[in-house]
Every structure is written in C-alpha cells, then in structure tokens.
Amino acid sequence: MMIYLDNAATSFPKPPEVLEAVRAALAAPASPGRSGHAPALAASRLIHKARKNIARVFGISDNSRICFTANVTWSLNMVISGLGLKAGDHVLSGALEHNSTGRPLERLKREMGVDWEVVPPAKGFLSPSDFKARIRSNTRLVVLNEASNVSGALSPAGDIKEAIGSVPILLDTAQTAGAMPMDDYGQWADFIAFTGHKGLLGPTGTGGLYIKEGLTVRSLAAGGSGSRSESLVHPDFMPDAQEPGTANTHGLAGLAAGAEFILKVGPDRVRRHEMELTQSFLDLISGIPGLTVIGPGQGEMRRVSTVSVVIDGWSCSDLAVSLEKDYGIMIRAGLHCAPLAHQYLGTYPGGTTRFSFGYFNTPADVTTAARALSELARSAK
C-alpha cells in the first residue's frame, strides 16, 4: 500500500470532482474566448468558473484581475521580469525562497545590476520589523514565500505588507493557497502568485496571478487573445493582457473543481485537519534518538504541514529510498529547489527528508510514518 506524504510537491489524491471536470472538458471541443459556437461558449464558462472560485479563495472583488498561467513559477517570473526593474533598483526577499523567485532575482542581479537583498530569519521566522528596517527610497518590490517548502515556517504576510507600506508585495502562495483561510488577501495584497496543483487540489500545469488594480506588469508574451483581433498591438486590459494563447481549458476546469472542493470543505477545516496531523507527527517523532526537526517544532502553530528532518547516520536520499522500499511511504529528499533556505537553516548542501501532509491523509498515515522513522533511526550505521 502507498502512503503519500509528498503533498508539498503536488497534492494527491485529487477529489473525484476534479478528475470528472478534466475528463468532461477534454471530451468537448473547447476553445474558450475564440469561436462563438456553443462548445466554445461552454469552455469560456469553465474558465469563468475557475476565475470566480479563485477570487473567492483570496477574497478578490474584481476577478478580471486574475490571470491564469502554467504554474506559480511562471506567475512569479511575470512580476519579477515584468515590472521594468533597472540597475540600482532595490528588491527585498525573504531568505526562505524557492528557486522560482531566487533564480529570476539572481538573474536580474547578475544581468541588470538590480540590488537584491535577502532578509534573514530570526530563530527560523521572518519578522515584519526586519523587512521594514531594510526598506529604502528605491525599494521597488518585496518578494515573500509565505510558507517555506523546506521548514514549513509560516510568515506573517499581512503584517509584513503593513510594515512595508506602499512598496508592492509579491506573494508566493505555493504552500499556503487552499491550505488555510486567505479570503481577506484581496484587501491588502498587491500580487498573489498561486499554483493549482498543490493545496488547491487541481491538475499540474495550472496556476495564476492576481494583479491589484493600478499596478502594471509588462506581459512576457504577446499574441492571440480572442479580443481586439483587428489590432497588432497586444491588449493592455486584464486578464487578456496576461493570457496570450489558448487557455489550458481542461486543466482550469479541474482547478475550478479543486477550488470549489476547498471552498465547500472550508479552508479553516483543511487547516485544522492538517495541523492536527502535523502536531501529532511532531509529538510522535520528538523523542527519536538522532532525529532533528529542521523548522518549527512541537506546539508551534506558525507553520504549515511540511516537516523536514535529518537523522544521524542517514543521508536524506537513502532514508527516502528505505521509506519507500520498506514502508511504501512517498516523501521528498534533498534541497527541494530551495538552496537559499537550506543555507539559512544550516542544512546545505546535504538537504533534508521532507514529509508533507494533505487533507486526505489520516492519523494512521502519521503513526506509520513516525514508526518507520523510529525504526530507521535505530538501524542507522
């Protein structure tokens, strides 16, 4: 039997409604926003439903400010590369960033001379005052991974936005969207980048970006939008400005269904369930000799359901192989595309073994994983 504890990579299983929505969309001729025949209009309605449901997840009042992309990596790049940053412009980011922001920022630094500064965590957490203290007159953007995909530490995104004032904040919600209540974010966030295939329970190849009214991002591509076809100039209105080319209709139909599932269950209930599993896992593994939790420990609620560990005498990759081979447990080992975070957490370059719980995991999954760790730690060379 497989025990899937790699929900930080992608969530599994997807609700049956998601599978059915993808199947139904693929079974219809679907070219949304283009032709005027009935199936094309039905496809447009599917995209509209996805936009409406995502707007509800984040409490966004104008859903035309949400554009769909292939994943959060693409959305983050759209803002980082599309803001027109110049040599000498200052950008702040947290230290627990994923390569999806670290690499585009490093590229701007090397190729254009953008001044990228990293805010280090204090005792594993980022603090609003540390961001505030670094804001300068030329700070053009603050980039924040809301929850670390390595340590699980949750950052106080709303408080950080309050502390930085009018400087726009770009949120990487890869590890939070769908996993906790976020229905006030539309009131204060400037850019919300999300991915569809993790907590929102949709298919891979889906994601999107919310751009607050009044902020402009130059689109990375221009092309067919189904609107203003008489003009060679790419439209400048949302969402068409940021959605050149035919949409991933069946993927977005699945994302609409995934978001609807989350809204029906309630993000607060998802959060409660995942935190119960996480806290119980932390309790069960806390006494295992030779095991260290990298990140928030027992009782700490400023976290998401991702728990990284290292065990004396085990490389994280050997541990992952044994967990799969001997116990059927699927997890992820290594650097998790976040070398910067590991440098600040002291686990670079060895990495960690990462367990991540999702809405469909059970207390029995947690007990089995904790028992497996206990047995493997005892057998360490």
Ligand SMILES: Cc1ncc(COP(=O)(O)O)c(C=O)c1O
């Ligand atoms: C914090 C964080 N940001 C960005 C990403 C990239 O997600 P995607 O591959 O869906 O673009 C991930 C995925 O692992 C992540 O955990």
